[in-house]
Amino acid sequence: MPTRPDEAALLSLLRADIAELEEYTPIVPLEILSRRLGIPQEQIVKLDANENPYGPAPTVYEALSRYRYYHIYPDPDQTLLREAIESYIGIPKEQVIFGNGSDELIDLSMRLFLMPGDLVVNLPPTFGMYSYNATLCGGRVISVRRREDFSVDVEGIERAVSQHDGAVKMLFINSPNNPDGSLIPEDELRRLLRLPLIVVLDEAYAEFSGRSYVSWVLEHWNLIVLRTFSKWAGLGGLRIGYGAFPSGIARQLWKIKPPYSVNVAAQVAALESLRARELLMANVQRIVAERERLYAELSRLPGVKPYPSAANFILCRLLRVDAADIAGQLAQRGILVRHYDKEGIRDCLRITVGTPDQNNALLQALCDLLMQPEQAAGQAKESRDK
Ligand SMILES: Cc1ncc(COP(=O)(O)O)c(C=O)c1O
Numbered sequence: 546m547p548t549r550p551d552e553a554a555l556l557s558l559l560r561a562d563i564a565e566l567e568e569y570t571p572i573v574p575l576e577i578l579s580r581r582l583g584i585p586q587e588q589i590v591k592l593d594a595n596e597n598p599y600g601p602a603p604t605v606y607e608a609l610s611r612y613r614y615y616h617i618y619p620d621p622d623q624t625l626l627r628e629a630i631e632s633y634i635g636i637p638k639e640q641v642i643f644g645n646g647s648d649e650l651i652d653l654s655m656r657l658f659l660m661p662g663d664l665v666v667n668l669p670p671t672f673g674m675y676s677y678n679a680t681l682c683g684g685r686v687i688s689v690r691r692r693e694d695f696s697v698d699v700e701g702i703e704r705a706v707s708q709h710d711g712a713v714k715m716l717f718i719n720s721p722n723n724p725d726g727s728l729i730p731e732d733e734l735r736r737l738l739r740l741p742l743i744v745v746l747d748e749a750y751a752e753f754s755g756r757s758y759v760s761w762v763l764e765h766w767n768l769i770v771l772r773t774f775s776k777w778a779g780l781g782g783l784r785i786g787y788g789a790f791p792s793g794i795a796r797q798l799w800k801i802k803p804p805y806s807v808n809v810a811a812q813v814a815a816l817e818s819l820r821a822r823e824l825l826m827a828n829v830q831r832i833v834a835e836r837e838r839l840y841a842e843l844s845r846l847p848g849v850k851p852y853p854s855a856a857n858f859i860l861c862r863l864l865r866v867d868a869a870d871i872a873g874q875l876a877q878r879g880i881l882v883r884h885y886d887k888e889g890i891r892d893c894l895r896i897t898v899g900t901p902d903q904n905n906a907l908l909q910a911l912c913d914l915l916m917q918p919e920q921a922a923g924q925a926k927e928s929r930d931k
Contacts, residue, residue: 562683569677572883584879590906592897593881595723595750595858597779599828599900602821605780605814612813619812621804626812629819634759634772636789642798643815645806647749647773647786651717652678654745654769654788657798658714659684666702666716670695670724670890672747675717687713690889695725695852699733706740716740719747721754724885724895726854728754738765743794745769749786752777752829753836754855762789769794776857777829778818785811832857836898842908843896847915858897860890868892871914878910 556564572594579586627638634641644650651674659665661683667675669688676686687709689701697718706713716737720729729746738744738761748770751757759770773786785807790798818825840859843851848865863871872884872894883895896907 562680566680569673572881578876578881582876582879588879590880590899590903592899592903592907593883593895594781595776595856595897596781597776597828597832597857598898598903599831600779601814602778602818602824604821605817608813608817609810612809615809617809619805619807619809623807623812626815629816630787633819633822634757634789636759636762640762640790640792640795641787642790642795642802643785643787643807643812644802645786645808645811646775646784647747647771647788648674648784649806650769650771650786650788651675651745651747652681653798653802654743654771655679655682655684655715656801657794658743662712663715664709664713666705666713666742668697668702668716668718668722670885670887671717671719672723672749675719675747679715684714691722695722695727697729697733697737699736702737703740706742711741713740713742715743715745717745717747719749720758721748721750721854721856723750723856724858724883724890724893725852725860726750726856726858727852728756728855731758734758734761738768743767743769745771747771749773750776750856752826753833753857756855759789762791766791766793774815774818778815778825779828780811780814780818783811783814784808785815832898835901835904838901839896839898839904839908842904843911846908846912849911849915858895860893860895862893864892866915868894871911874914875907875910880907880910882907 575586575589575591579589623643626643627641630641631638644653655678659682663684665679665684665686667686667688668691670691679686687705689698689705692698718729721727744767746758746768748757751772762768762770770789771786775781775786836854836859840851843849843859843861848863850862850864852860869884872882875882
């Protein structure tokens, strides 16, 4: 309830759906955390946002410092970048649009199709922006929960779509799925594409899986594939992602895209990353190798059940201790991992794969914390037995 008259006046003017909207909780910025924990930024082991621990290609820094036209507005047509991406994903430039992170393309795709009241199928647990943006667009979200092993309930989706005859406009699938890293199998995607709706396949982590369905955009009128430079190319802070669209959708999307949302620095950095792709893919391979090592090590810890992942993170279920508490204790030691207070994953931690040193620090700290209750229990038993 508003407590002051000006608050009441504001609420009477504000869109009611926004007033009721739950705030999005992003991660805490590094500099703020450093201040809060009293630990220097460079000593914080940041494994909470699926960032690339190796950062951008060194030539990206050089290209950014060489660039002389920061005072000129960016090319709204993203001409050079769209030409360069053709050879990377094998999709003609007419069918690719860049955005301010793939987040912008999630938002624009929804704005293109959703009228207030339209339905969107979401497959939780998954990336939070799909339901967030759908609500912002006035859409209504139908959740078809993933199974225990995070596989997609295809029959459940088909049932939900037929029950709401004609009202479901979009389906969002994330593959590899954030937070668990599972991939959607080919036959399931093919089946879902037969539904009379727009399928948005978010492949933010495709490079770590070695599997992409982006070429399917050429054969399916209703498939949008979203990709990003945030993960494999280490450009999360510069905000650049893209979508591959069927021609009909691309033409419509250009109409609603803000012309200057992709800044020049992001365009320069992405172009240079495509030139440096060999080096960046070598970093991806290092992360994949570390992912497998981290998975094996986590499996050995008592009461920890990691899920196999095709991305740059691993979801672990903690069977004997409180996951939120462990995340908090890790943070006190300067090690950040992600805990979600959400159905199905409340007892889990999502750990981004870091450098070997970062992963070792995480494993050591986790091992210490997990042993503590056992040691305490063991000591208590010993003193009882005396
Ligand atoms: C599944 C998924 N899609 C999209 C994004 C956002 O990507 P971008 O940085 O390109 O906006 C993320 C970021 O974590 C993600 O996990």
